[in-house]
Amino acid sequence: MTRTIGYIVGSISSTSINRSLATALEKLAPEGTTLVEIPIKDLGFYSPDQDADYPQVARDFKQAIADVDGVLIITPEYSRSIPGVLKNALDWSARPWGQGSFNEKPVAVIGGSIGGVGTAAAQQHLRAILGHYNALTMGQPEGFIHITPGLITEDGDVTNAGTAEFLTAWLEAFNLHISRSHAALQLV
Numbered sequence: 001m002t003r004t005i006g007y008i009v010g011s012i013s014s015t016s017i018n019r020s021l022a023t024a025l026e027k028l029a030p031e032g033t034t035l036v037e038i039p040i041k042d043l044g045f046y047s048p049d050q051d052a053d054y055p056q057v058a059r060d061f062k063q064a065i066a067d068v069d070g071v072l073i074i075t076p077e078y079s080r081s082i083p084g085v086l087k088n089a090l091d092w093s094a095r096p097w098g099q100g101s102f103n104e105k106p107v108a109v110i111g112g113s114i115g116g117v118g119t120a121a122a123q124q125h126l127r128a129i130l131g132h133y134n135a136l137t138m139g140q141p142e143g144f145i146h147i148t149p150g151l152i153t154e155d156g157d158v159t160n161a162g163t164a165e166f167l168t169a170w171l172e173a174f175n176l177h178i179s180r181s182h183a184a185l186q187l188v
Helices: 017-028 048-053 056-066 084-093 120-132 161-187
Strands: 003-009 033-037 070-074 106-113 143-146
Touching (some): 003 017, 003 161, 017 106, 017 161, 106 161
Parallel strands (some): 003 070, 106 143
């Protein structure tokens, strides 16, 4: 079985450690699974004034979410929450009203931080938003990644065997979550 998972990096920083985490996840993806980025950097600020004439970049963003089997959101933590750029992208995904992209879409949340608790507060906030969108968010295992210097090389290799094993198992769990979500939706 082949599967395509879209991923959103919740940072537009050129030095984002979460972009490094995304690169590592791409390399660790299970056989038959392809990770593709769903970029958010070109989305302007969302305003309901644009609902009547939705910009092409926002339509493309929503279509990219529709085209994948599941979505992986890799979030940093800014001031105990998600970055504004990620919230803005989520707002675009939910509009126009009644046309939300995450409705019944399998989703997983992960994030890396130099702090010891990873991105726990941001992830809880993100899970609340995704719940409002009726996303099928994977509950376990959670992915709070403590990023230390040298943990992920520039090429995306994870230098700590335990972390690499955890990330591989986490991706396999998300693949299983996607399969179960799709099967459950067919029963309804």
